Amino acid sequence: MEGWLGPELWQAVRLSIRVSAWATVVAMPLALLTAWALARWAFPGKQIVNGIVHLPLILPPVVTGYLLLVVLSPRAPVGGFLADLGMGFAFRWTGAALAAGIMGFPLMVRAIRLSLEAVDPRLEAAAATLGASRMRRFATITLPLILPGMLAGAVLGFAKAMGEFGATITFVSNIPGETQTMPLAIYAFLQVPGGEDAALRLVIVSVVIAMGALLVSEWIARALARRVAGA
Template sequence: MTDWLGPEEWQAVRLSLKVSATAVAVSLPLGLLCALALAKGRFPGRQLLNGLVHLPLILPPVVTGYLLLVVFSRQGPIGSVLEPLGVSFAFRWTGAALAAAIMAFPLMVRPMRLAFEAVPPALEQAAATLGASRLRVFVTVTLPLALPGVVAGAILAFAKAMGEFGATITFVSNIPGETRTVPTAIYAFLQMPGGEGAALRLVAVSVALAMGALLISEWLSRRIARRVAA
Protein backbone atom coordinates (compact mmCIF):
# COMPACT_ATOMS: atom_id res chain seq x y z
CA MET A 1 0.00 0.00 0.00
CA THR A 2 2.91 2.34 0.70
CA ASP A 3 3.97 2.10 -2.97
CA TRP A 4 0.45 2.50 -4.29
CA LEU A 5 -0.35 5.54 -2.14
CA GLY A 6 1.59 8.78 -2.23
CA PRO A 7 3.18 10.26 0.91
CA GLU A 8 0.25 12.61 1.62
CA GLU A 9 -2.27 9.83 1.08
CA TRP A 10 -0.44 7.38 3.31
CA GLN A 11 -0.12 10.08 5.97
CA ALA A 12 -3.89 10.56 5.92
CA VAL A 13 -4.48 6.80 6.24
CA ARG A 14 -2.11 6.49 9.20
CA LEU A 15 -3.68 9.48 10.93
CA SER A 16 -7.19 8.08 10.38
CA LEU A 17 -6.18 4.75 11.92
CA LYS A 18 -4.62 6.57 14.88
CA VAL A 19 -7.66 8.81 15.38
CA SER A 20 -10.15 5.95 15.06
CA ALA A 21 -8.26 3.63 17.41
CA THR A 22 -7.95 6.39 20.01
CA ALA A 23 -11.63 7.31 19.67
CA VAL A 24 -12.74 3.71 20.28
CA ALA A 25 -10.31 3.07 23.13
CA VAL A 26 -11.31 6.21 25.00
CA SER A 27 -15.07 5.89 24.49
CA LEU A 28 -15.37 2.13 25.09
CA PRO A 29 -15.62 2.26 28.94
CA LEU A 30 -18.26 5.00 28.79
CA GLY A 31 -20.07 3.11 26.04
CA LEU A 32 -20.23 0.00 28.22
CA LEU A 33 -21.62 1.99 31.15
CA CYS A 34 -24.25 3.73 29.03
CA ALA A 35 -25.32 0.50 27.32
CA LEU A 36 -25.60 -1.30 30.64
CA ALA A 37 -27.55 1.57 32.20
CA LEU A 38 -29.99 1.73 29.28
CA ALA A 39 -30.42 -2.06 29.16
CA LYS A 40 -30.68 -2.89 32.85
CA GLY A 41 -31.23 0.39 34.67
CA ARG A 42 -34.51 1.86 35.81
CA PHE A 43 -33.88 5.41 36.97
CA PRO A 44 -35.22 8.95 36.43
CA GLY A 45 -33.70 10.50 33.33
CA ARG A 46 -33.21 7.20 31.51
CA GLN A 47 -34.99 8.46 28.42
CA LEU A 48 -32.97 11.67 28.56
CA LEU A 49 -29.75 9.62 28.61
CA ASN A 50 -31.03 7.58 25.68
CA GLY A 51 -31.73 10.78 23.75
CA LEU A 52 -28.30 12.23 24.50
CA VAL A 53 -26.57 9.02 23.41
CA HIS A 54 -28.37 9.03 20.06
CA LEU A 55 -28.30 12.80 19.51
CA PRO A 56 -25.21 12.70 17.23
CA LEU A 57 -27.18 10.49 14.82
CA ILE A 58 -29.87 13.16 14.47
CA LEU A 59 -27.91 16.40 14.56
CA PRO A 60 -26.10 17.52 11.41
CA PRO A 61 -22.40 16.67 11.88
CA VAL A 62 -21.51 20.31 11.26
CA VAL A 63 -23.63 21.32 14.26
CA THR A 64 -21.83 18.79 16.45
CA GLY A 65 -18.46 20.08 15.24
CA TYR A 66 -19.45 23.69 15.91
CA LEU A 67 -20.63 22.85 19.44
CA LEU A 68 -17.31 21.09 20.09
CA LEU A 69 -15.47 24.16 18.83
CA VAL A 70 -17.46 26.44 21.12
CA VAL A 71 -16.94 24.24 24.17
CA PHE A 72 -13.33 23.09 23.64
CA SER A 73 -11.74 26.15 22.03
CA ARG A 74 -9.21 28.12 24.05
CA GLN A 75 -11.96 30.56 25.05
CA GLY A 76 -14.56 27.84 25.62
CA PRO A 77 -15.81 26.78 29.06
CA ILE A 78 -13.87 23.49 29.01
CA GLY A 79 -11.03 24.41 26.66
CA SER A 80 -10.02 27.42 28.76
CA VAL A 81 -9.63 25.11 31.77
CA LEU A 82 -7.70 22.42 29.93
CA GLU A 83 -5.37 24.76 28.02
CA PRO A 84 -3.21 25.70 31.05
CA LEU A 85 -2.85 21.98 31.77
CA GLY A 86 -1.38 21.42 28.33
CA VAL A 87 -4.48 19.64 26.99
CA SER A 88 -5.75 21.00 23.68
CA PHE A 89 -8.38 19.71 21.30
CA ALA A 90 -9.20 22.47 18.81
CA PHE A 91 -7.22 22.11 15.57
CA ARG A 92 -5.34 19.08 16.94
CA TRP A 93 -5.51 15.37 16.10
CA THR A 94 -6.85 14.82 19.61
CA GLY A 95 -9.82 16.96 18.63
CA ALA A 96 -10.35 14.79 15.57
CA ALA A 97 -10.40 11.75 17.87
CA LEU A 98 -12.90 13.48 20.15
CA ALA A 99 -15.19 14.36 17.24
CA ALA A 100 -14.94 10.83 15.85
CA ALA A 101 -15.70 9.31 19.25
CA ILE A 102 -18.83 11.41 19.70
CA MET A 103 -20.14 10.73 16.20
CA ALA A 104 -19.46 6.99 16.52
CA PHE A 105 -20.79 6.66 20.06
CA PRO A 106 -24.42 5.78 19.14
CA LEU A 107 -23.24 2.99 16.84
CA MET A 108 -21.11 1.65 19.67
CA VAL A 109 -23.81 1.74 22.33
CA ARG A 110 -26.70 0.29 20.29
CA PRO A 111 -25.30 -3.25 19.71
CA MET A 112 -23.99 -3.35 23.28
CA ARG A 113 -27.38 -2.39 24.69
CA LEU A 114 -29.16 -5.07 22.64
CA ALA A 115 -26.60 -7.65 23.77
CA PHE A 116 -27.06 -6.75 27.45
CA GLU A 117 -30.85 -6.87 27.07
CA ALA A 118 -30.55 -10.37 25.60
CA VAL A 119 -28.75 -11.74 28.67
CA PRO A 120 -31.29 -13.87 30.62
CA PRO A 121 -31.99 -12.17 33.97
CA ALA A 122 -32.41 -15.61 35.55
CA LEU A 123 -28.71 -16.34 35.09
CA GLU A 124 -27.72 -13.07 36.74
CA GLN A 125 -30.16 -13.70 39.59
CA ALA A 126 -28.80 -17.20 40.08
CA ALA A 127 -25.26 -15.86 40.37
CA ALA A 128 -26.44 -13.23 42.85
CA THR A 129 -28.19 -15.80 45.04
CA LEU A 130 -24.89 -17.69 45.26
CA GLY A 131 -23.35 -14.65 46.91
CA ALA A 132 -21.73 -12.95 43.94
CA SER A 133 -21.53 -9.17 44.07
CA ARG A 134 -22.97 -7.02 41.31
CA LEU A 135 -19.49 -6.44 39.89
CA ARG A 136 -18.71 -10.16 39.93
CA VAL A 137 -22.04 -10.96 38.26
CA PHE A 138 -21.27 -8.45 35.54
CA VAL A 139 -17.72 -9.71 34.95
CA THR A 140 -18.46 -13.44 35.09
CA VAL A 141 -21.99 -13.66 33.66
CA THR A 142 -23.30 -10.53 31.94
CA LEU A 143 -20.20 -9.39 30.07
CA PRO A 144 -19.19 -12.81 28.65
CA LEU A 145 -22.73 -13.42 27.35
CA ALA A 146 -22.90 -9.92 25.84
CA LEU A 147 -19.38 -10.04 24.41
CA PRO A 148 -20.45 -10.48 20.75
CA GLY A 149 -22.44 -7.25 20.94
CA VAL A 150 -19.59 -5.45 22.67
CA VAL A 151 -17.13 -6.51 19.96
CA ALA A 152 -19.58 -5.60 17.20
CA GLY A 153 -20.19 -2.18 18.72
CA ALA A 154 -16.48 -1.43 19.04
CA ILE A 155 -15.73 -2.41 15.45
CA LEU A 156 -18.71 -0.51 14.04
CA ALA A 157 -17.59 2.55 16.00
CA PHE A 158 -14.09 2.19 14.54
CA ALA A 159 -15.50 2.02 11.01
CA LYS A 160 -17.70 5.06 11.65
CA ALA A 161 -14.76 6.99 13.10
CA MET A 162 -12.71 6.22 9.98
CA GLY A 163 -15.40 7.87 7.84
CA GLU A 164 -16.18 10.88 10.01
CA PHE A 165 -16.01 14.16 8.07
CA GLY A 166 -18.47 16.92 8.99
CA ALA A 167 -17.79 17.31 12.70
CA THR A 168 -14.05 16.81 12.18
CA ILE A 169 -13.51 19.47 9.55
CA THR A 170 -15.67 21.95 11.49
CA PHE A 171 -13.92 21.36 14.81
CA VAL A 172 -10.28 20.82 13.83
CA SER A 173 -10.16 22.03 10.21
CA ASN A 174 -8.11 20.21 7.54
CA ILE A 175 -4.45 20.56 8.52
CA PRO A 176 -2.02 18.23 6.69
CA GLY A 177 -0.21 15.91 9.07
CA GLU A 178 -2.28 17.05 12.06
CA THR A 179 -6.01 16.72 11.35
CA ARG A 180 -6.22 15.62 7.69
CA THR A 181 -7.84 12.21 7.92
CA VAL A 182 -8.92 10.11 4.92
CA PRO A 183 -12.33 11.82 4.44
CA THR A 184 -10.90 15.34 4.72
CA ALA A 185 -7.99 14.36 2.45
CA ILE A 186 -10.47 13.16 -0.18
CA TYR A 187 -12.26 16.48 0.06
CA ALA A 188 -8.97 18.38 -0.26
CA PHE A 189 -7.80 16.37 -3.28
CA LEU A 190 -11.11 16.94 -5.04
CA GLN A 191 -10.53 20.68 -4.75
CA MET A 192 -7.14 20.42 -6.47
CA PRO A 193 -6.63 20.23 -10.22
CA GLY A 194 -5.52 16.70 -11.04
CA GLY A 195 -6.29 15.40 -7.56
CA GLU A 196 -8.98 12.97 -8.70
CA GLY A 197 -6.56 10.04 -8.83
CA ALA A 198 -5.43 10.49 -5.24
CA ALA A 199 -9.03 10.94 -4.12
CA LEU A 200 -10.05 7.75 -5.92
CA ARG A 201 -7.27 5.76 -4.27
CA LEU A 202 -8.35 6.99 -0.84
CA VAL A 203 -11.96 6.14 -1.65
CA ALA A 204 -10.82 2.61 -2.44
CA VAL A 205 -8.96 2.46 0.88
CA SER A 206 -12.05 3.71 2.73
CA VAL A 207 -14.29 1.11 1.14
CA ALA A 208 -11.79 -1.67 1.86
CA LEU A 209 -11.38 -0.66 5.51
CA ALA A 210 -15.13 -0.30 6.03
CA MET A 211 -15.91 -3.67 4.46
CA GLY A 212 -13.06 -5.27 6.36
CA ALA A 213 -14.37 -3.89 9.65
CA LEU A 214 -17.88 -5.17 8.96
CA LEU A 215 -16.65 -8.63 7.97
CA ILE A 216 -14.37 -8.88 11.00
CA SER A 217 -17.21 -7.72 13.26
CA GLU A 218 -19.52 -10.41 11.87
CA TRP A 219 -16.86 -13.12 12.10
CA LEU A 220 -15.85 -12.25 15.66
CA SER A 221 -19.44 -11.98 16.81
CA ARG A 222 -20.29 -15.44 15.46
CA ARG A 223 -17.13 -17.00 16.87
CA ILE A 224 -17.64 -15.47 20.31
CA ALA A 225 -21.33 -16.43 20.25
CA ARG A 226 -20.41 -20.06 19.55
CA ARG A 227 -17.88 -20.06 22.39
CA VAL A 228 -20.39 -18.54 24.82
CA ALA A 229 -23.06 -21.05 23.78
CA ALA A 230 -20.61 -23.91 24.30
Protein backbone atom coordinates in the same frame (compact mmCIF):
# COMPACT_ATOMS: atom_id res chain seq x y z
CA MET B 1 0.73 0.10 0.06
CA GLU B 2 2.85 3.08 1.07
CA GLY B 3 4.57 3.06 -2.34
CA TRP B 4 1.22 2.96 -4.15
CA LEU B 5 -0.26 5.76 -2.08
CA GLY B 6 2.77 7.98 -1.63
CA PRO B 7 3.80 9.80 1.58
CA GLU B 8 0.97 12.34 1.55
CA LEU B 9 -1.85 9.84 1.13
CA TRP B 10 -0.28 7.31 3.48
CA GLN B 11 -0.09 10.03 6.12
CA ALA B 12 -3.86 10.53 5.88
CA VAL B 13 -4.44 6.76 6.12
CA ARG B 14 -2.25 6.41 9.22
CA LEU B 15 -3.92 9.37 10.88
CA SER B 16 -7.40 8.00 10.14
CA ILE B 17 -6.55 4.64 11.70
CA ARG B 18 -4.97 6.35 14.69
CA VAL B 19 -7.93 8.68 15.23
CA SER B 20 -10.51 5.91 14.77
CA ALA B 21 -8.70 3.48 17.07
CA TRP B 22 -8.36 6.01 19.86
CA ALA B 23 -11.96 7.16 19.43
CA THR B 24 -13.21 3.58 19.73
CA VAL B 25 -11.00 2.51 22.64
CA VAL B 26 -11.69 5.60 24.74
CA ALA B 27 -15.43 5.61 24.03
CA MET B 28 -16.01 1.90 24.73
CA PRO B 29 -15.93 1.98 28.58
CA LEU B 30 -18.26 4.99 28.66
CA ALA B 31 -20.53 3.35 26.08
CA LEU B 32 -20.71 0.20 28.21
CA LEU B 33 -21.57 2.21 31.34
CA THR B 34 -24.18 4.27 29.47
CA ALA B 35 -25.74 1.19 27.89
CA TRP B 36 -25.87 -0.52 31.30
CA ALA B 37 -27.60 2.50 32.83
CA LEU B 38 -30.17 2.70 30.05
CA ALA B 39 -30.81 -1.05 30.02
CA ARG B 40 -30.75 -1.87 33.74
CA TRP B 41 -31.38 1.28 35.78
CA ALA B 42 -34.57 3.22 36.41
CA PHE B 43 -34.00 6.90 37.19
CA PRO B 44 -35.73 10.25 36.59
CA GLY B 45 -34.95 11.75 33.22
CA LYS B 46 -33.92 8.44 31.66
CA GLN B 47 -35.57 9.29 28.34
CA ILE B 48 -33.84 12.66 28.31
CA VAL B 49 -30.47 10.96 28.80
CA ASN B 50 -31.35 8.51 26.05
CA GLY B 51 -32.19 11.43 23.77
CA ILE B 52 -28.94 13.22 24.54
CA VAL B 53 -26.94 10.05 23.85
CA HIS B 54 -28.54 9.69 20.42
CA LEU B 55 -28.44 13.40 19.60
CA PRO B 56 -25.30 13.15 17.41
CA LEU B 57 -27.21 10.79 15.10
CA ILE B 58 -29.98 13.36 14.62
CA LEU B 59 -28.09 16.64 14.52
CA PRO B 60 -26.16 17.63 11.42
CA PRO B 61 -22.50 16.72 12.05
CA VAL B 62 -21.52 20.34 11.44
CA VAL B 63 -23.67 21.35 14.41
CA THR B 64 -21.91 18.84 16.65
CA GLY B 65 -18.53 20.13 15.47
CA TYR B 66 -19.58 23.73 16.09
CA LEU B 67 -20.76 22.93 19.61
CA LEU B 68 -17.42 21.25 20.31
CA LEU B 69 -15.62 24.31 18.99
CA VAL B 70 -17.71 26.63 21.17
CA VAL B 71 -17.00 24.59 24.32
CA LEU B 72 -13.42 23.49 23.69
CA SER B 73 -11.99 26.42 21.74
CA PRO B 74 -8.85 27.86 23.40
CA ARG B 75 -10.83 31.07 23.93
CA ALA B 76 -13.64 29.26 25.76
CA PRO B 77 -13.40 28.76 29.54
CA VAL B 78 -13.32 24.96 29.36
CA GLY B 79 -11.09 24.83 26.30
CA GLY B 80 -8.71 27.43 27.70
CA PHE B 81 -8.43 25.54 30.98
CA LEU B 82 -7.64 22.29 29.17
CA ALA B 83 -5.15 24.07 26.92
CA ASP B 84 -3.32 25.41 29.97
CA LEU B 85 -3.02 21.81 31.18
CA GLY B 86 -1.63 20.74 27.81
CA MET B 87 -4.86 18.91 26.91
CA GLY B 88 -6.15 21.12 24.11
CA PHE B 89 -8.42 19.56 21.50
CA ALA B 90 -9.22 22.24 18.95
CA PHE B 91 -7.24 21.97 15.70
CA ARG B 92 -5.36 18.88 16.92
CA TRP B 93 -5.60 15.18 16.11
CA THR B 94 -6.93 14.55 19.61
CA GLY B 95 -9.85 16.81 18.72
CA ALA B 96 -10.46 14.75 15.60
CA ALA B 97 -10.56 11.61 17.78
CA LEU B 98 -12.97 13.33 20.18
CA ALA B 99 -15.31 14.39 17.36
CA ALA B 100 -15.18 10.93 15.80
CA GLY B 101 -15.80 9.26 19.16
CA ILE B 102 -18.84 11.44 19.86
CA MET B 103 -20.33 10.73 16.44
CA GLY B 104 -19.86 6.97 16.85
CA PHE B 105 -20.87 6.84 20.52
CA PRO B 106 -24.64 6.38 19.94
CA LEU B 107 -24.02 3.41 17.65
CA MET B 108 -21.83 1.75 20.27
CA VAL B 109 -24.34 2.37 23.05
CA ARG B 110 -27.24 1.01 21.02
CA ALA B 111 -25.44 -2.21 20.08
CA ILE B 112 -24.36 -2.90 23.67
CA ARG B 113 -27.75 -1.98 25.09
CA LEU B 114 -29.54 -4.43 22.81
CA SER B 115 -27.14 -7.17 23.93
CA LEU B 116 -27.74 -6.35 27.59
CA GLU B 117 -31.50 -6.40 27.17
CA ALA B 118 -31.23 -9.84 25.55
CA VAL B 119 -29.48 -11.33 28.61
CA ASP B 120 -31.91 -13.35 30.75
CA PRO B 121 -31.90 -11.75 34.24
CA ARG B 122 -32.68 -15.15 35.75
CA LEU B 123 -29.16 -16.31 34.93
CA GLU B 124 -27.67 -13.53 37.03
CA ALA B 125 -30.27 -14.08 39.77
CA ALA B 126 -29.40 -17.78 39.93
CA ALA B 127 -25.71 -16.96 40.24
CA ALA B 128 -26.51 -14.49 43.02
CA THR B 129 -28.34 -17.16 45.00
CA LEU B 130 -25.19 -19.28 44.78
CA GLY B 131 -23.17 -16.51 46.40
CA ALA B 132 -21.56 -14.93 43.32
CA SER B 133 -20.67 -11.29 43.82
CA ARG B 134 -21.88 -8.57 41.47
CA MET B 135 -18.49 -8.32 39.76
CA ARG B 136 -18.20 -12.09 39.45
CA ARG B 137 -21.66 -12.31 37.89
CA PHE B 138 -20.72 -9.63 35.40
CA ALA B 139 -17.37 -11.21 34.53
CA THR B 140 -18.58 -14.80 34.20
CA ILE B 141 -22.15 -14.44 32.91
CA THR B 142 -23.04 -11.02 31.56
CA LEU B 143 -19.79 -10.07 29.87
CA PRO B 144 -19.41 -13.27 27.79
CA LEU B 145 -23.02 -12.93 26.62
CA ILE B 146 -22.71 -9.30 25.56
CA LEU B 147 -19.25 -9.56 23.99
CA PRO B 148 -20.68 -9.96 20.46
CA GLY B 149 -22.72 -6.81 21.01
CA MET B 150 -19.69 -4.96 22.31
CA LEU B 151 -17.72 -6.11 19.29
CA ALA B 152 -20.49 -4.98 16.95
CA GLY B 153 -20.56 -1.62 18.71
CA ALA B 154 -16.80 -1.28 18.43
CA VAL B 155 -16.88 -2.03 14.70
CA LEU B 156 -19.72 0.43 14.14
CA GLY B 157 -17.91 3.09 16.16
CA PHE B 158 -14.66 2.48 14.31
CA ALA B 159 -16.38 2.60 10.92
CA LYS B 160 -18.21 5.79 11.84
CA ALA B 161 -14.95 7.35 13.02
CA MET B 162 -13.22 6.37 9.77
CA GLY B 163 -15.93 8.09 7.75
CA GLU B 164 -16.51 11.12 9.95
CA PHE B 165 -16.27 14.41 8.08
CA GLY B 166 -18.62 17.22 9.14
CA ALA B 167 -17.91 17.44 12.85
CA THR B 168 -14.19 16.90 12.30
CA ILE B 169 -13.63 19.62 9.71
CA THR B 170 -15.72 22.09 11.73
CA PHE B 171 -13.94 21.42 15.02
CA VAL B 172 -10.33 20.81 14.01
CA SER B 173 -10.21 22.09 10.42
CA ASN B 174 -8.34 20.28 7.62
CA ILE B 175 -4.66 20.44 8.54
CA PRO B 176 -2.38 18.02 6.63
CA GLY B 177 -0.42 15.80 8.98
CA GLU B 178 -2.37 16.92 12.05
CA THR B 179 -6.13 16.60 11.46
CA GLN B 180 -6.48 15.60 7.79
CA THR B 181 -8.07 12.16 7.93
CA MET B 182 -9.04 10.23 4.81
CA PRO B 183 -12.48 11.82 4.31
CA LEU B 184 -10.95 15.29 4.67
CA ALA B 185 -8.10 14.38 2.33
CA ILE B 186 -10.57 13.06 -0.27
CA TYR B 187 -12.50 16.31 -0.04
CA ALA B 188 -9.31 18.36 -0.39
CA PHE B 189 -8.14 16.42 -3.45
CA LEU B 190 -11.51 16.81 -5.13
CA GLN B 191 -11.20 20.58 -4.84
CA VAL B 192 -8.07 20.79 -6.99
CA PRO B 193 -7.65 19.94 -10.69
CA GLY B 194 -6.12 16.51 -11.22
CA GLY B 195 -6.79 15.35 -7.69
CA GLU B 196 -9.34 12.71 -8.67
CA ASP B 197 -6.74 9.93 -8.92
CA ALA B 198 -5.47 10.50 -5.37
CA ALA B 199 -9.04 10.72 -4.09
CA LEU B 200 -9.91 7.43 -5.78
CA ARG B 201 -6.96 5.69 -4.15
CA LEU B 202 -8.10 6.85 -0.73
CA VAL B 203 -11.63 5.68 -1.49
CA ILE B 204 -10.30 2.22 -2.34
CA VAL B 205 -8.29 2.11 0.89
CA SER B 206 -11.36 3.19 2.88
CA VAL B 207 -13.44 0.37 1.39
CA VAL B 208 -10.71 -2.21 2.05
CA ILE B 209 -10.28 -1.14 5.68
CA ALA B 210 -14.04 -1.12 6.29
CA MET B 211 -14.53 -4.57 4.75
CA GLY B 212 -11.54 -5.92 6.64
CA ALA B 213 -12.92 -4.67 9.94
CA LEU B 214 -16.31 -6.24 9.23
CA LEU B 215 -14.80 -9.61 8.29
CA VAL B 216 -12.57 -9.69 11.37
CA SER B 217 -15.45 -8.74 13.64
CA GLU B 218 -17.64 -11.46 12.10
CA TRP B 219 -14.93 -14.05 12.66
CA ILE B 220 -14.44 -12.99 16.28
CA ALA B 221 -18.20 -12.90 16.91
CA ARG B 222 -18.57 -16.47 15.64
CA ALA B 223 -15.63 -17.62 17.74
CA LEU B 224 -17.17 -16.02 20.82
CA ALA B 225 -20.56 -17.55 20.07
CA ARG B 226 -19.01 -21.02 19.78
CA ARG B 227 -17.14 -20.49 23.02
CA VAL B 228 -20.26 -19.38 24.90
CA ALA B 229 -22.30 -22.25 23.45
CA GLY B 230 -19.68 -24.76 24.54
CA ALA B 231 -19.27 -23.31 28.03
